[in-house]
Amino acid sequence: MKVNWRSIAAAKNSYAALHAACEQWGYELQEVRRPRPDITCYSLNTVTERLLCNEIANAPCITIAGGPHATACYREVAKYADYVVVGEGEYTLPALLASLEEGKETVPRGVATAAGYEPARHTVLLDGVPPFSTVKGYVEITRGCPHGCGYCQTPRIFGRCMRHRSIDSIAAYASRYRDARFVTPNALAYGSDGVNLRLDKVERLLKRLDNRIYFGTFPSEVRPESITRASMEVLMKYCANRRLHFGAQSGSDRVLRQIRRGHSVGDVVRALDLCRESGMTPVVDFIVGLPCEDDEDERATLDLIRTVTRYGIAHVHYFMPLPNTPLADTRPRRLLPETERYLGRLALSGKVTGSWVDTEIRFFRRSPHL
Numbered sequence: 001m002k003v004n005w006r007s008i009a010a011a012k013n014s015y016a017a018l019h020a021a022c023e024q025w026g027y028e029l030q031e032v033r034r035p036r037p038d039i040t041c042y043s044l045n046t047v048t049e050r051l052l053c054n055e056i057a058n059a060p061c062i063t064i065a066g067g068p069h070a071t072a073c074y075r076e077v078a079k080y081a082d083y084v085v086v087g088e089g090e091y092t093l094p095a096l097l098a099s100l101e102e103g104k105e106t107v108p109r110g111v112a113t114a115a116g117y118e119p120a121r122h123t124v125l126l127d128g129v130p131p132f133s134t135v136k137g138y139v140e141i142t143r144g145c146p147h148g149c150g151y152c153q154t155p156r157i158f159g160r161c162m163r164h165r166s167i168d169s170i171a172a173y174a175s176r177y178r179d180a181r182f183v184t185p186n187a188l189a190y191g192s193d194g195v196n197l198r199l200d201k202v203e204r205l206l207k208r209l210d211n212r213i214y215f216g217t218f219p220s221e222v223r224p225e226s227i228t229r230a231s232m233e234v235l236m237k238y239c240a241n242r243r244l245h246f247g248a249q250s251g252s253d254r255v256l257r258q259i260r261r262g263h264s265v266g267d268v269v270r271a272l273d274l275c276r277e278s279g280m281t282p283v284v285d286f287i288v289g290l291p292c293e294d295d296e297d298e299r300a301t302l303d304l305i306r307t308v309t310r311y312g313i314a315h316v317h318y319f320m321p322l323p324n325t326p327l328a329d330t331r332p333r334r335l336l337p338e339t340e341r342y343l344g345r346l347a348l349s350g351k352v353t354g355s356w357v358d359t360e361i362r363f364f365r366r367s368p369h370l
Helices: 009-023 046-057 068-072 092-101 154-158 167-174 199-208 229-238 253-258 265-278 295-309 337-348
Strands: 003-006 029-032 039-043 062-066 083-085 111-113 179-183 212-214 243-249 281-288 313-318 352-355
Touching (some): 009 029, 039 046, 062 092, 068 154, 167 199, 253 295, 281 295, 295 337
Parallel strands (some): 003 029, 003 039, 243 281
16 A cells, blocks of 8 residues: 655655654655555645645545644545544554555544544654654654644644653754754743743753754744743753744734733843843744734834844734634734835845735744644
């Protein structure tokens, strides 16, 4: 039985992780650029789903879809895909492949079809699955997030309890690279519950690695309230990166409360000051066009972007509602002309990146595992 993986730029790390998981069961996921027999697997986010749904519906083979969009909208996706892996795929996808190979009429829990769905009863233990094997990817060190940001799918897919890969496992896989880069919702929360930091565990991890370490930069961003004098000392001591990537999202405390960010504008300003004191360049995420903003909130965000760009970089994107999030049924707010003009000028000087016109660009970066 031949099993193929549809090549999708946004799902490269998912391919690495699931290639390794299926390899343990004796299945090799062959990367292809179009659907091929016997089986073709897809990892879909909200943008790539729209681009590929017709291809999947008309594919001349068995199709298996997963990823953040398929997880959130499994009933709709099951109308055109033969099988939908809902949530984490490291256990479910190989089990489904084995079921298909054996000709079983039933499917494993965690797989949706047009006939119905029963949720999985497991959670993936990170040390029980390799982050990659022959197809290389970033080392995923943590899954789950205790914060319930209204626009984010992460806690709805992976849960709000953080799960960490062990230091021994991280070091073993990181040793295959000269430069070590990691996947985590908050690098500085490694070893903790995500709220109460355990910098002793972060330092123990970094001390163990022999690589050039990139920690706190994409794809291992941090939260602003986790940036303290103590955490900056750890990063400066062990890490090669001199940029620190974190999310502000808004310059309005009212909006931050509305979208359930769990930090304040003051936390962002303190993080900026600590970056400047330490010699780190801050790269700060913002979401513009949030539906709960008014003109005053938008101008407050623009003021914070001005502060960031005095000695750092703002990464700005226009809000896109994602399925199965608290903001799923909202619509983005149109930007003020002054906001568009100012962001355009900053972009020309290299002080702002991202897109506040094309809402879809950021969804081609990476997606959670199938």
